[in-house]
Amino acid sequence: MPKKTIRTIPQNRAPMPVQDPAERVENFAEVALGFGLEDALIECARCLDCPAPACVDGCPVGIDIPAFIMKIIDKDYHGAYEILSEANLLPAICGRVCPQEDQCEGVCPVGDTLEPVAIGRLERWVGDEAIEKGWSNVPYVEPNGFKIGIIGSGPAGMACAADMAKAGCDVTIYEALHEPGGVLRYGIPEFRLPNDVVDAEIANILKLGVKIECNTLVGRLFTIEQMRNEMCFDAVFIGTGAGYPKFMGIPGESLNGVLSANELLTRCNLMNAGKFPNYDTPLDLGRRVSVIGSGNTAMDAMRVSLRLGAEKVYCVYRRTRDESPARLEELHHAEEEGIEFHWLTAPVEILDDGEGNVRAMRCLRMELGEPDDSGRRRPVPIEGSEYEFETDMVVYAIGTNANPILGQTSSIKLNKWGYIETDETLATSLAGVFAGGDIVTGAATVILAMGAGRKAARSMKAYLGIRDTAAVYLSERSGSESTLFGIPAAERNFARIRLA
Amino acid sequence: MARKSGKPKAKTEEQPESPEPGHEARGAPGFEIVAREDFSDVTFLLEVRHPAMAKAARPGQFVIVITHEHGERIPLTIADFDRDRGTVTLVIQAVGKTTKEMQQICRVGTALHGVVGPMGLPSHIGDAKKVVCVGGGLGVAPVYPQARAFKEGGAYVIGVVGFRNKDLVFWEDKFRACCDELIICSDDGSVGIKGLVTKGIEAAIDKHPDIDEVVAIGPPVMMKACAEATRPHDIKTMVSLNPIMVDGTGMCGGCRVKVGGKVMFACVDGPDFDGHDVDFDDLMNRLRRFVSEEKRAMEKWQENCKRLNQEPYTPDTVAERGGSGSAAAGTGRPS
Numbered sequence: 001m002p003k004k005t006i007r008t009i010p011q012n013r014a015p016m017p018v019q020d021p022a023e024r025v026e027n028f029a030e031v032a033l034g035f036g037l038e039d040a041l042i043e044c045a046r047c048l049d050c051p052a053p054a055c056v057d058g059c060p061v062g063i064d065i066p067a068f069i070m071k072i073i074d075k076d077y078h079g080a081y082e083i084l085s086e087a088n089l090l091p092a093i094c095g096r097v098c099p100q101e102d103q104c105e106g107v108c109p110v111g112d113t114l115e116p117v118a119i120g121r122l123e124r125w126v127g128d129e130a131i132e133k134g135w136s137n138v139p140y141v142e143p144n145g146f147k148i149g150i151i152g153s154g155p156a157g158m159a160c161a162a163d164m165a166k167a168g169c170d171v172t173i174y175e176a177l178h179e180p181g182g183v184l185r186y187g188i189p190e191f192r193l194p195n196d197v198v199d200a201e202i203a204n205i206l207k208l209g210v211k212i213e214c215n216t217l218v219g220r221l222f223t224i225e226q227m228r229n230e231m232c233f234d235a236v237f238i239g240t241g242a243g244y245p246k247f248m249g250i251p252g253e254s255l256n257g258v259l260s261a262n263e264l265l266t267r268c269n270l271m272n273a274g275k276f277p278n279y280d281t282p283l284d285l286g287r288r289v290s291v292i293g294s295g296n297t298a299m300d301a302m303r304v305s306l307r308l309g310a311e312k313v314y315c316v317y318r319r320t321r322d323e324s325p326a327r328l329e330e331l332h333h334a335e336e337e338g339i340e341f342h343w344l345t346a347p348v349e350i351l352d353d354g355e356g357n358v359r360a361m362r363c364l365r366m367e368l369g370e371p372d373d374s375g376r377r378r379p380v381p382i383e384g385s386e387y388e389f390e391t392d393m394v395v396y397a398i399g400t401n402a403n404p405i406l407g408q409t410s411s412i413k414l415n416k417w418g419y420i421e422t423d424e425t426l427a428t429s430l431a432g433v434f435a436g437g438d439i440v441t442g443a444a445t446v447i448l449a450m451g452a453g454r455k456a457a458r459s460m461k462a463y464l465g466i467r468d469t470a471a472v473y474l475s476e477r478s479g480s481e482s483t484l485f486g487i488p489a490a491e492r493n494f495a496r497i498r499l500a
Numbered sequence: 501m502a503r504k505s506g507k508p509k510a511k512t513e514e515q516p517e518s519p520e521p522g523h524e525a526r527g528a529p530g531f532e533i534v535a536r537e538d539f540s541d542v543t544f545l546l547e548v549r550h551p552a553m554a555k556a557a558r559p560g561q562f563v564i565v566i567t568h569e570h571g572e573r574i575p576l577t578i579a580d581f582d583r584d585r586g587t588v589t590l591v592i593q594a595v596g597k598t599t600k601e602m603q604q605i606c607r608v609g610t611a612l613h614g615v616v617g618p619m620g621l622p623s624h625i626g627d628a629k630k631v632v633c634v635g636g637g638l639g640v641a642p643v644y645p646q647a648r649a650f651k652e653g654g655a656y657v658i659g660v661v662g663f664r665n666k667d668l669v670f671w672e673d674k675f676r677a678c679c680d681e682l683i684i685c686s687d688d689g690s691v692g693i694k695g696l697v698t699k700g701i702e703a704a705i706d707k708h709p710d711i712d713e714v715v716a717i718g719p720p721v722m723m724k725a726c727a728e729a730t731r732p733h734d735i736k737t738m739v740s741l742n743p744i745m746v747d748g749t750g751m752c753g754g755c756r757v758k759v760g761g762k763v764m765f766a767c768v769d770g771p772d773f774d775g776h777d778v779d780f781d782d783l784m785n786r787l788r789r790f791v792s793e794e795k796r797a798m799e800k801w802q803e804n805c806k807r808l809n810q811e812p813y814t815p816d817t818v819a820e821r822g823g824s825g826s827a828a829a830g831t832g833r834p835s
Contacts, residue, residue, distance in 0.1 A: 176749050178566055178573075178614040186751075215531075215616040217749060221556050243751040247763065254758060254782050256789040263752035271572065271746065277800045280572035280598055281746070282793035356785035403750045404768055408621065 006113055009046045013115045014039035021336040025306045028190040028274070031333055032096070035125045044072045046110060047117045055104040055119060060451030061159070063087040065104055065119055068126065081130045084123060085137040088450070089162040089208075090155070090201045092131055093184060095124025096193050098447040099327050131200040136207050144168035146464055149233035151218045151406075154182020155446045156239030156437030158205050159453030160460075165208035167457075167466050169234075174216040179270060182241060183446065186270040187262070187297070189304050192330075195269075219409040228432055235432045235460045238412075238420060239453055242400040242438035248292070252350030257286055257358035261293070261301040261397035268304050286393025288312040290361055292347055293397035294324040299334045301395045306337055313339050314391065318346040318366050318379040344368070344379065348386065350394055360390045400443050417442070425459040426452065434460055530611030534587055539670035542594050545579070545641075546606055548615055551586030559645035560623030560740060560772050563588065564748040566614035567602050574598055575745050575767075577717070578618060579641035588617075591641030591670075597797040619748045620771045623738065625649045628712035629656060632704050633679070634726055636662035636697045639718030642740060644674060646715050651678040658708070659683065660700035662718070666690035697722060698729045711735050716775060720784050727775030739775035741766045743786055758782045 017033040018024075024031055035043065047069045055065040064083055071080035084091045100106070100120035108116035130136075146169040150157045153175040165171045179185050181198045206212065218224065218240075227233045245260035247253050264283070267273035271281035289305040291298050294317035302313045315334070317324065320343045324331060335341070344366040353359035365385035368377035402418035413421045413429035419442060420435040422428050428435050436452030438444055461467075535547035553563070562577045580589035594603040606612070623646050631650050635643035640661050651657045659679035663669050664687045675682050683700040684692030693699055697718070705711060714737040716726035723739040730737045743755040743766050750768035757766050760777035764770060 176616060177747060178616070186747075215614050217616055217619060220561070220618050220620075221552055243749075244765070244768075245751070245753040247753070247756075249763070253763070254756065254786060256786060260753040263746060263754045266746050266752050272570075276793065277597075277797045279570045280797065282572075282790050282797070284789060284793065356788065405750060408768070 004045075004048050006048070006110065009048065009110070009114075010042055011114055013046070013118050014042040014121075016118070016121060018333075021333075021338070024191065025303075025337050028307055030194055031191050034128055035121055040072060040122055040125045043118050043122055044069050046114075048110060050109060054107040054109065055117075058104040058107040059087075060103065060447050061087050061454055063104075063123075069117075069119075069122060072122065072126070077126065077129050078133075078135060080126045081135050082137055084126055085130070085204075088123075088159075089137075089204055090127075090158065090450070091123050092127025092197045093155075093193060093201055094447055094450070095120050095122075095127050096197070097184075097188060097445075098123075099445055101328060103447065127201075128197075131197065136204045138204075138207050139166055141166060141168045141209070143170065144466060146170065146234045146466065147232055148172070148460070149174065149227045149231070149236045150239065151224070151236065152176075152182055152239040152241060152437075152439075153180040153202075153212055153214075154239060154241055154437065154449065155184065156241075156449035156453040156456075157182070157237065158202070159450035160237045160239060160434075160436070160457045161210045161453075162205055162208060163454055163457035164237075164460065165205075165210045167461055169466075171208075171210045172233075173210060173212045174218050175212060175214045176217040177270065178214050180212045180214060182239075186266045187300070188446075189265065189269055189300050191303065191307070192300065217405070219405040224406065224410045224412060224430065224433055228430070233432075234464055235434065237453070237456050237460065238406065238428070238433065238435035238439060239437045239449065240403060240406065240439045241449075242402055242419070242443050244401040244403045245396060246399050246401055247396055248347070248398065250347060250349055252352060252358070255350055255352055255358050256356055257284065257392055258350060258394045259396070261291070261297045261395050262400070264301050264395055265297070265304060268308065274308050283308070284393070285310060286358070286391065288314070288391045289393040289395060290314045290316050290347075290391040291395045291397055292316050293399070294319075294326055294331075294341075295397060295399070296326050296330055298395075298397035299326050299330040301397050302334055302339050303337060305393075305395070306339070310393075314389075315339055315341045316345050316347060316361070316363065317341070317343055319376065320344060320368065323376045346379065346381065347394075351388065353392075358392050358394055360388050361394060362386060362388050400438075402439065402442075406439075425462075426456040427459060427463070432463060434463075530613055531615040532611045533606055533608055534585075536606065536608050539591075540668045543591065543668065543670065544594065544603055545589060545591050546602075547582075547585075547587045547589045548612065549587055550615060553588050553615070553617055554581045554583050554586050557581040557588060557618040558622030559625065559649045560642075561618035561620050562748075562771060563590070563615055563617030564619060564745070565590070565602075565612055567598060567605070568613050571613060572598055573614070573746055573748065575619070575742070575748055577642035577740065577742075577771075578645065580645060588615075589641075591638075593638045596794055597801045600798075601801060616748070619767060621769070623649070623715070623740075623772050625653050626713070627653070630658070630708060630711050630713075631655050632658045632660060632701060632711055632714045634660040634662075634697050634701060634714060634716040634718070636716075636718030636722040637664075639716070639722070639740070641671065643715060643717040644671060644678075646717075647675065648678040651680075655712075656680050658704045658711075660685065660697050660704060662686070662697035662700070662722075663691070664688070696725065698725045701726060701729050705730070705733055705735070713738065714775075715739075720780050720787065723775060723778075724780035727778070727780075731776055737775040738772050739778060740771045741773060741778065741783060742771070743783060744789060757786075 049066045053066045068080040068083040104119045105116040148164045148169045148171045150161050150173040153173045161171045184198045245262045267283045272279035273281045273283035276282045289310045291302045346364045349362040351360040364381045366379035369380040372378040415421045426434045426436045434456040436456045437449035532549045537545040562575050564573045576590045579591040594600045633643045633647040657679045659675045659682040662685040685700045716723050717740045745755045746752040748767045755766040758779035759773045
């Protein structure tokens with residue numbers, strides 16, 4: 001086959017089929033419908049299969065991206081899944097929610113001249129294919145006798161759990177909510193990440209022998225110290241997320257109708273408030289909803305409000321579209337759906353209707369000044385520009401602080417903002433206790449949390465002296481009755497073949 | 501299952517909803533109810549098996565309960581815990597849809613879908629020598645573990661408990677066992693002193709000039725009155741706040757309350773706060789947040805009960821009706 005060059009590959013990306021904006025604001029079905037096989041093949045043809053692939057370094061979990069793409073070209077889809085899932089147990093999730101433009105796709109050389117290869121969409125395609133075909137990637141593992149406790153079943157916890165289970169450890173994840181998944185469940189809405197995709201990928205984690213205990217609030221039911229000392233966990237990973245929503249401290253924030261994006265999303269995504277009263281959790285959705293902030297959480301809150309029936313949804317952000325921290329695709333989808341953006345606008349007061357509910361918001365217009373520490377131009381208020389606009393619900397999506405529960409209940413060392421302090425191996429001040437994800441870094445992304453979970457797993461293995469031996473994966477294509485080196489499939493969780 | 505390109509996925513909304521009150525409290529797995537006692541036609545006790553929680557629970561903490569898969573998460577203060585039996589006890593007032601449904605379906609041998617806790621900071625049981633523990637309405641049971649803890653810590657404990665009338669009185673024996681004095685107040689004077697619990701507090705303050713601390717748990721209006729009753733005497737008064745919550749882990753911020761001009765999350769920074777600093781009017785406004793939804797949920801449930809020929813639950817043991825309680829529950833608010 002002649003070597004592909006930038007001139008010979010398809011110049012345009014395969015378009016992602018999406019639900020029509022007018023139609024989708026009425027439902028919670030997924031917006032981006034996913035590639036078909038033909039779309040995937042077109043997109044794969046755009047990969048130059050670079051000898052020193054930048055994309056692999058750009059991926060927080062180090063997926064061998066060109067290798068899985070080449071497998072798709074060879075029509076070996078299961079092989080593609082095996083490569084993907086070795087680094088990432090949650091491909092259907094990450095393919096949907098990773099900010100690829102800042103990671104693998106951001107460093108793709110094709111992107112220097114054309115649009116970069118749509119790696120995220122290909123990852124999702126493989127992930128969806130695996131779910132549809134029921135593939136899972138379960139290695140032969142021989143129990144090594146180590147007991148690992150994981151706090152939080154979000155992306156960081158699951159990534160760490162998967163790696164430790166693959167190393168032969170007995171892994172238990174503790175989750176405070178009544179459903180596993182963390183932010184994937186309560187935070188990211190159905191139309192971006194359907195719950196059945198989350199369920200399917202969690203099922204793959206369970207197939208590794210990982211146990212998930214829901215309804216367990218670590219810190220209060222038992223402490224980290226108790227896990228290490230009384231419950232005999234050889235190592236513990238903390239992946240609780242940040243999750244203590246910020247408010248601005250302006251007058252009127254305790255009025256009814258003011259809430260955090262976390263609360264709105266939890267009521268809707270986890271508790272099904274959209275189906276009240278068939279589900280018991282209510283939501284006091286306003287007719288005109290204002291969301292403060294312009295990150296991905298703000299986009300989710302706005303688009304959920306639209307789908308729940310709000311007539312008008314405003315985004316109030318003190319900087320401009322260029323500084324918005326949301327993924328471009330999310331911003332674009334929100335614009336298509338008719339969200340009204342008020343850039344360079346800062347709320348100063350929320351006004352009462354006389355009965356304790358929100359009536360309006362008073363705002364200041366801003367202009368951009370000199371760049372600040374984040375490198376973004378600092379918004380400066382324009383004097384005398386105050387104005388009022390009517391709204392009956394105000395949603396705060398301006399980030400989170402560290403959750404205080406572990407600090408209240410453990411002697412673990414925190415930094416001055418209340419996040420857990422770790423060294424470069426993600427070890428905390430307590431021996432055998434590691435931490436990663438938002439509770440260490442502050443609010444970030446799903447894939448960064450997964451990357452941290454995997455890194456902590458490597459450190460944990462080093463701490464416990466577990467030497468990784470090459471795992472042998474059972475090929476499911478050869479039929480479920482097959483044996484490998486005489487070991488039946490049913491016993492694949494109990495044996496680990498060491499390759500000479 | 502995940503979908504490929506093509507038609508949008510069938511909406512999950514179209515799946516049949518399990519109708520209420522056809523919900524059954526689930527059998528195991530879940531959190532088994534091992535005992536139930538009905539104190540009146542609105543107040544009932546559930547004892548739930550949860551050995552780890554019985555071991556961890558401290559006075560002042562609460563749990564979040566989910567009755568069934570379609571249920572909401574409601575906070576309930578732990579009324580008692582028994583480490584030997586491995587159980588925690590909840591005392592519930594059936595005043596909203598969820599609590600009335602619990603009254604109907606939570607029988608011994610059934611299980612709750614979710615019970616998580618203990619949540620919140622435990623009450624600070626300091627070295628107070630003489631304390632008054634005040635419980636009114638839905639606060640009578642939650643104040644009991646605090647009274648017991650103070651007694652175990654060597655304090656002189658004066659209990660003040662308020663009920664609407666004589667027939668609604670419960671746990672008198674338990675309070676007598678851990679209180680050096682017990683003052684019962686009733687709205688109609690059918691038992692103890694006639695009047696509100698504030699009258700009981702005033703009686704205690706008159707008799708004992710050396711009270712170190714008052715703990716008051718009940719509806720916000722009662723806690724506010726208690727804080728006002730002790731303010732002139734400058735007696736430290738701790739109250740247990742009951743705002744609306746979802747997760748109970750500090751994640752949603754729905755339970756934010758104003759204390760001493762600062763915003764606190766009752767679920768992780770409380771639920772106990774200094775009553776003299778709490779903005780009760782703000783709390784009471786925020787508790788009205790779901791009034792219309794509460795009504796809607798209740799009407800739909802009653803309609804469903806009628807349709808399925810299920811009488812809303814009334815225990816036979818109670819002859820007289822005791823009223824419907826003052827605060828509506830059923831939207832994530834502790835009793």
